[in-house]
Amino acid sequence: MGTRCEGLRDSLSPIAYYEEYSHFRLDCLKIDDNKELSMSANEDLAKERARCDFNVSEITNILDGGIERTKQRKKIESIALSNGKCCDVTPEETLGPKERYENAIRKSCLYTKIVKDQVLTLTGLEVLGSNSSVLRRTADAFFKDISPFLLHLGMFVPTIMGQGTPEQQSYWLPRALDFQIIGTYAQTELGHGTFIRGLETTATYDPDTEEFVIHSPRLTSYKWWAGGLGKTSNYCIVVAQLYTQGKCYGIHPFIVQIRDEDTHMPLPGVRVGEIGPRMGFNTADNGFLGFDHYRIPRNHMLMKNSQVLKDGTYVKVASHSKLTYGTMVFVRVMLVNEVAFNLAKAATIAVRYSAVRRQSEKISGEPEPQIIDYVTQQHKLFVCIATAHALQLSSNWLWKTFSAVLADMRGGNTENLPELHALSSCLKALSTSDSAALIEQCRLACGGHGYMLSSNLPLLYSFVTATRTYEGDYTVLLLQTARFLIKAWEQAESGNPVTPTVSYMEEAVVGNKYKWNGSAEGIIKAAYYVAAGKISSSVTSIRKRMKNGKAFEDAWELTGVQLVAAAEAHCRAVICDVYRKETVRLTANSSPNVKTVMDQLNMLYLSHWALERTGDLLRYTSTTEDDIISCQQRYEELLAAIRPNAVGLVDAFDFPDEILQSTLGAYDGRVYERLMEEALKSPLNAEPVNRSFHQYLKPLMQGKL
Numbered sequence: 019m020g021t022r023c024e025g026l027r028d029s030l031s032p033i034a035y036y037e038e039y040s041h042f043r044l045d046c047l048k049i050d051d052n053k054e055l056s057m058s059a060n061e062d063l064a065k066e067r068a069r070c071d072f073n074v075s076e077i078t079n080i081l082d083g084g085i086e087r088t089k090q091r092k093k094i095e096s097i098a099l100s101n102g103k104c105c106d107v108t109p110e111e112t113l114g115p116k117e118r119y120e121n122a123i124r125k126s127c128l129y130t131k132i133v134k135d136q137v138l139t140l141t142g143l144e145v146l147g148s149n150s151s152v153l154r155r156t157a158d159a160f161f162k163d164i165s166p167f168l169l170h171l172g173m174f175v176p177t178i179m180g181q182g183t184p185e186q187q188s189y190w191l192p193r194a195l196d197f198q199i200i201g202t203y204a205q206t207e208l209g210h211g212t213f214i215r216g217l218e219t220t221a222t223y224d225p226d227t228e229e230f231v232i233h234s235p236r237l238t239s240y241k242w243w244a245g246g247l248g249k250t251s252n253y254c255i256v257v258a259q260l261y262t263q264g265k266c267y268g269i270h271p272f273i274v275q276i277r278d279e280d281t282h283m284p285l286p287g288v289r290v291g292e293i294g295p296r297m298g299f300n301t302a303d304n305g306f307l308g309f310d311h312y313r314i315p316r317n318h319m320l321m322k323n324s325q326v327l328k329d330g331t332y333v334k335v336a337s338h339s340k341l342t343y344g345t346m347v348f349v350r351v352m353l354v355n356e357v358a359f360n361l362a363k364a365a366t367i368a369v370r371y372s373a374v375r376r377q378s379e380k381i382s383g384e385p386e387p388q389i390i391d392y393v394t395q396q397h398k399l400f401v402c403i404a405t406a407h408a409l410q411l412s413s414n415w416l417w418k419t420f421s422a423v424l425a426d427m428r429g430g431n432t433e434n435l436p437e438l439h440a441l442s443s444c445l446k447a448l449s450t451s452d453s454a455a456l457i458e459q460c461r462l463a464c465g466g467h468g469y470m471l472s473s474n475l476p477l478l479y480s481f482v483t484a485t486r487t488y489e490g491d492y493t494v495l496l497l498q499t500a501r502f503l504i505k506a507w508e509q510a511e512s513g514n515p516v517t518p519t520v521s522y523m524e525e526a527v528v529g530n531k532y533k534w535n536g537s538a539e540g541i542i543k544a545a546y547y548v549a550a551g552k553i554s555s556s557v558t559s560i561r562k563r564m565k566n567g568k569a570f571e572d573a574w575e576l577t578g579v580q581l582v583a584a585a586e587a588h589c590r591a592v593i594c595d596v597y598r599k600e601t602v603r604l605t606a607n608s609s610p611n612v613k614t615v616m617d618q619l620n621m622l623y624l625s626h627w628a629l630e631r632t633g634d635l636l637r638y639t640s641t642t643e644d645d646i647i648s649c650q651q652r653y654e655e656l657l658a659a660i661r662p663n664a665v666g667l668v669d670a671f672d673f674p675d676e677i678l679q680s681t682l683g684a685y686d687g688r689v690y691e692r693l694m695e696e697a698l699k700s701p702l703n704a705e706p707v708n709r710s711f712h713q714y715l716k717p718l719m720q721g722k723l
């Protein structure tokens with residue numbers, strides 16, 4: 019058998035090697051009868067499920083948005099998952115970079131075909147609207163890392179929809195939705211990501227040929243980062259500085275063909291490639307792109323918001339200067355849902371594992387407890403479940419707000435755009451930051467096994483931590499929200515009306531201190547008072563600095579730390595408020611035990627954040643030390659109350675094992691068996707002796723090196 023293993027790698031291509039190897043890996047390790055690898059489900063998990071006192075599917079339905087939506091999701095999931103070819107023969111993380119990418123393309127094409135042939139017939143174009151989050155979720159059964167097609171569906175198509183004229187949409191969308199062309203969104207450059215007014219790629223209109231000349235004047239103007247750009251896409255949205263009739267009109271989006279539709283070769287004047295290994299996203303061929311006086315037709319400028327006429331005349335159509343930033347706002351809204359979903363996955367893995375894992379002794383000589391019975395473990399994990407709920411419900415609420423503002427804008431009313439921008443910015447910032455931190459907390463809660471790639475926690479973390487940066491860095495977006503808050507504060511001070519999400523300022527500007535009461539509504543009000551206190555302190559600092567001779571921009575910059583903290587506090591209060599109201603609304607007709615457990619989770623979230631911010635409460639409200647002590651006591655009582663339902667709560671997220679892709683988190687709790695099964699798939703186990711022994715170790719050991 020050893021001989022077969024050793025010779026195999028040389029005679030087969032890498033993928034064929036892995037496929038072949040997976041059939042005889044057990045032989046190689048001489049574990050040939052599988053006796054040790056029990057197939058029966060873990061008993062502790064079964065007991066946890068038996069003691070859960072609420073109807074799990076009721077919460078699943080609430081999180082899905084209703085029983086009909088759960089049915090629809092399950093139907094789509096079962097169509098996709100019943101196609102066994104989605105499975106990897108060998109774990110994708112054990113492949114080299116090229117094979118991983120090729121495998122990701124194989125799976126993306128397979129998944130796309132399933133969606134086109136079977137799901138679209140079921141849902142029609144609904145697949146693009148309310149079912150897109152189901153498709154996104156189901157895609158995780160195919161990819162542990164990222165599909166190279168994500169940017170095509172996530173940004174290329176939405177940009178055409180949001181920025182193209184009806185004629186442009188009717189030309190490009192059918193081709194894009196049918197995957198006849200694949201695109202991405204190339205905005206960021208080597209030199210600039212945040213400050214998009216500083217982008218350097220130029221699009222200069224030539225009226226003689228009715229073309230734009232796209233050019234990258236220097237290294238820092240090279241597009242950098244776009245997902246799927248390196249090898250996959252043949253088109254992309256390029257965001258470039260528009261020049262016509264000798265004048266620069268700022269950044270605008272263009273559809274640019276970068277590769278031949280038949281040969282896939284980069285077109286003359288286009289330089290494109292992949293940017294190299296990254297912390298995550300390694301199957302998404304993030305790319306670079308440069309242009310050498312590359313010509314595109316005039317009508318490839320997306321012209322819904324502004325146009326360049328044949329003679330080069332520039333015409334502004336949109337009623338708001340920032341509508342070209344629309345795709346970013348859309349993706350920020352989508353990302354809140356995206357990270358809620360990933361956090362729910364991490365919580366499911368860590369809670370199930372914690373019910374299976376036994377460690378240490380609480381009382382000497384007694385059986386080792388399940389680690390979930392340690393209160394410190396509950397403290398690490400239950401806030402993850404609660405946060406996943408908080409973000410899921412906030413994301414639904416944000417989506418409704420986004421849709422309403424979009425409908426207004428279709429009628430020419432952009433009045434509510436600044437509030438939407440402020441909300442989507444801070445919710446994107448906080449949800450991604452919280453989720454990344456809590457996914458890492460889940461990983462740490464799983465001890466050593468959490469560090470295994472097969473647990474899926476490291477990959478979840480590396481994916482989600484990037485969301486804190488892309489689509490607007492955390493600090494930068496909170497500073498955008500702060501601009502809105504400071505203006506709103508000034509309006510409230512002068513007695514003018516303010517928009518709904520900042521209406522708390524009208525009461526707070528008077529200067530009252532809020533008296534703590536430990537109810538949910540009381541904690542939320544206290545959170546708003548903390549936000550108001552921080553905004554007020556920021557305003558005072560800016561004014562003081564200006565009084566001392568600083569220009570507004572300098573005073574703003576020097577107050578940056580306080581401004582970010584103020585925006586964070588505002589957003590936390592909004593999440594607490596929305597989470598509470600949505601919980602009450604959605605459980606109004608639920609069974610009593612569902613109502614109770616949802617309320618407990620909600621109170622846990624509110625108490626957790628009150629305790630995290632005791633300094634702020636003591637400073638900005640009339641909260642006393644005794645109030646903090648009783649809040650702590652309530653928090654600990656909630657941990658104990660939630661404990662028996664913890665596994666039921668994560669089961670309610672309803673992730674099939676194929677989507678979780680975790681040795682630690684599978685429904686049956688066969689943690690140790692799965693860890694061993696995955697270990698045996700490691701390429702290093704394909705041969706009893708690695709060739710480096712003969713090449714290096716043996717000579718070293720025998721003093722012959």
Ligand SMILES: CC/C=C\C/C=C\C/C=C\C/C=C\C/C=C\C/C=C\CCCCC(=O)SCCNC(=O)CCNC(=O)[C@H](O)C(C)(C)COP(=O)(O)OP(=O)(O)OC[C@H]1O[C@@H](n2cnc3c(N)ncnc32)[C@H](O)[C@@H]1OP(=O)(O)O
Pocket residue numbers: 126129130150151153154157165167168169171172173203205206211212213214215245340343344346347349352353356435436439488489490491494498501502
């Ligand atoms: C097989 C298939 C497999 C799976 C797929 C299945 C299904 C897929 C379906 C769905 C996918 C689901 C989810 C994920 C989707 C996609 C995500 C995936 C990956 C994404 C990868 C990442 C992509 C990117 O990162 S793209 C690049 C993003 N870049 C940024 O975000 C840059 C950040 N910078 C900025 O936004 C701006 O520069 C700035 C806001 C920081 C500053 O701008 P500017 O300098 O112009 O403005 P200011 O002078 O500061 O402000 C002037 C005023 O304008 C206001 N303003 C600013 N922005 C906006 C805005 N957007 N809207 C409204 N108003 C705005 C600002 O507040 C100022 O106002 P004021 O009144 O003067 O104060």
Ligand SMILES: Cc1cc2nc3c(=O)[nH]c(=O)nc-3n(C[C@H](O)[C@H](O)[C@H](O)COP(=O)(O)OP(=O)(O)OC[C@H]3O[C@@H](n4cnc5c(N)ncnc54)[C@H](O)[C@@H]3O)c2cc1C
Pocket residue numbers: 169203204205206209210211212213242243244245299304484487488489490491492493494497
């Ligand atoms: C995995 C991944 C995928 C991506 N995919 C795409 C894609 O598909 N298409 C695309 O176009 N782009 C993409 N990007 C790029 C991404 O949008 C940018 O990286 C992001 O917007 C941040 O910009 P930056 O890298 O220039 O960071 P910088 O702006 O250089 O930030 C560096 C630091 O400076 C700080 N900073 C910057 N400006 C300010 C300020 N005004 N005030 C205070 N602090 C500031 C930031 O807070 C941060 O701490 C991707 C990035 C990643 C990591």
